[in-house]
Amino acid sequence: MNDKPLLEVKNLKTHLHTERGRVTAVNGVSFTVSKGEIIGIVGESGCGKSVMSQSILRLLDHTDSVEYEGNVVFENQDLLSLPLSKLRAIRGDEISIIFQDPSTSLNPVYSIGNQIEEVLRLHQKMSKKEAHKKAIEILGLIGIPSPEIRVNEYPHQLSGGMQQRAMIAMALSCEPKLLIADEPTTALDVTIQAQILELIVELNRILGMSVLFITHDLGVVSEICTSVKVMYLGQFVEEATTDRLFETPLHPYTQGLIKSIPKLEGSRHDKLHVIDGMVPSLSDIPQGCSFSTRCPFADELCFNKEPLMETVHAGHSVKCWHYAKINSSEGRAKGGGSKNGTSYS
Numbered sequence: 493m494n495d496k497p498l499l500e501v502k503n504l505k506t507h508l509h510t511e512r513g514r515v516t517a518v519n520g521v522s523f524t525v526s527k528g529e530i531i532g533i534v535g536e537s538g539c540g541k542s543v544m545s546q547s548i549l550r551l552l553d554h555t556d557s558v559e560y561e562g563n564v565v566f567e568n569q570d571l572l573s574l575p576l577s578k579l580r581a582i583r584g585d586e587i588s589i590i591f592q593d594p595s596t597s598l599n600p601v602y603s604i605g606n607q608i609e610e611v612l613r614l615h616q617k618m619s620k621k622e623a624h625k626k627a628i629e630i631l632g633l634i635g636i637p638s639p640e641i642r643v644n645e646y647p648h649q650l651s652g653g654m655q656q657r658a659m660i661a662m663a664l665s666c667e668p669k670l671l672i673a674d675e676p677t678t679a680l681d682v683t684i685q686a687q688i689l690e691l692i693v694e695l696n697r698i699l700g701m702s703v704l705f706i707t708h709d710l711g712v713v714s715e716i717c718t719s720v721k722v723m724y725l726g727q728f729v730e731e732a733t734t735d736r737l738f739e740t741p742l743h744p745y746t747q748g749l750i751k752s753i754p755k756l757e758g759s760r761h762d763k764l765h766v767i768d769g770m771v772p773s774l775s776d777i778p779q780g781c782s783f784s785t786r787c788p789f790a791d792e793l794c795f796n797k798e799p800l801m802e803t804v805h806a807g808h809s810v811k812c813w814h815y816a817k818i819n820s821s822e823g824r825a826k827g828g829g830s831k832n833g834t835s836y837s
């Protein structure tokens with residue numbers, strides 16, 4: 493295996509200047525992506541998944557109220573300090589991104605075909621005719637009916653789900669080395685969702701395309717990802733291979749997310765587990781462990797001192813003071829106790 497990672501993110505922080513002042517939406521995230529890996533990033537709404545994925549390509553630059561810290565190294569170049577002209581050559585060519593909201597990334601004044609063809613002509617040096625043929629082929633692959641007609645339509649003529657598919661077609665058309673997919677299938681029905689996941693997995697298998705797959709859907713993660721990172725308030729709180737994360741989740745937050753997955757075989761009257769409380773506002777981040785305000789195991793230590801990410805097994809790390817006791821047979825018997833009621837210090 494090539495031991496040099498394709499992408500190395502080191503202590504990435506993204507600060508945003510908002511009406512509430514300066515907030516830190518991504519707060520010290522580090523990870524690597526190797527060739528051919530599919531990494532899942534999961535976490536509740538507002539935990540910083542989109543800001544993190546857009547920060548990798550500096551796509552928040554236009555707001556000029558953004559400040560990045562750390563390094564994002566892709567093929568020996570730090571994307572955070574690279575001149576914009578060089579970064580543009582990487583965006584959409586070597587690293588593609590599928591946005592959560594398709595309407596933000598399609599240009600309303602060009603036809604869908606035109607936009608895909610432009611990517612192919614620019615990045616794959618195809619002729620106009622070749623690019624047009626390939627665009628129709630890609631639209632068909634992505635499940636767009638009558639692609640030879642749809643190729644000439646404009647974004648406003650397509651439904652939200654169709655727009656999302658067109659955007660996915662654009663992102664995949666240049667066969668990137670890394671695909672960042674931010675909730676790529678949110679607006680799509682189950683059949684199309686399955687087709688698109690299959691296509692991503694196929695490109696991963698055939699071309700060795702690496703994928704950073706951002707989602708709420710732990711079911712999808714368990715199907716396609718090699719490893720998973722659990723995000724909470726701009727930080728990773730647990731990282732593991734997919735099998736290990738689902739078999740032995742150690743962080744109370746991860747355990748809560750896994751318990752919240754609806755069970756197919758469950759009765760309609762089964763109550764869905766919900767993690768207590770809400771994600772705190774970025775302008776009110778807890779002092780110690782970021783999850784302490786919602787954690788049933790939190791004690792004085794958790795409220796006052798931030799835990800470090802600790803490696804508990806090769807490839808499995810967790811950021812929790814009490815993971816060992818919580819997951820001991822005694823801890824499990826306590827079952828979490830009442831909120832803030834079980835002390836482990």
Ligand SMILES: Nc1ncnc2c1ncn2[C@@H]1O[C@H](COP(=O)(O)OP(=O)(O)OP(=O)(O)O)[C@@H](O)[C@H]1O
Binds near residue numbers: 536539
């Ligand atoms: N342009 C912005 N200006 C100010 N705050 C922002 C901006 N974009 C995002 N945020 C804040 O940053 C935090 C992280 O948002 P982000 O969109 O990354 O969450 P997410 O994990 O992608 O959520 P979801 O699952 O709903 O997509 C949130 O508190 C959000 O309100």
Ligand SMILES: [Mg+2]
Binds near residue numbers: 541542543592
């Ligand atoms: Mg998001």
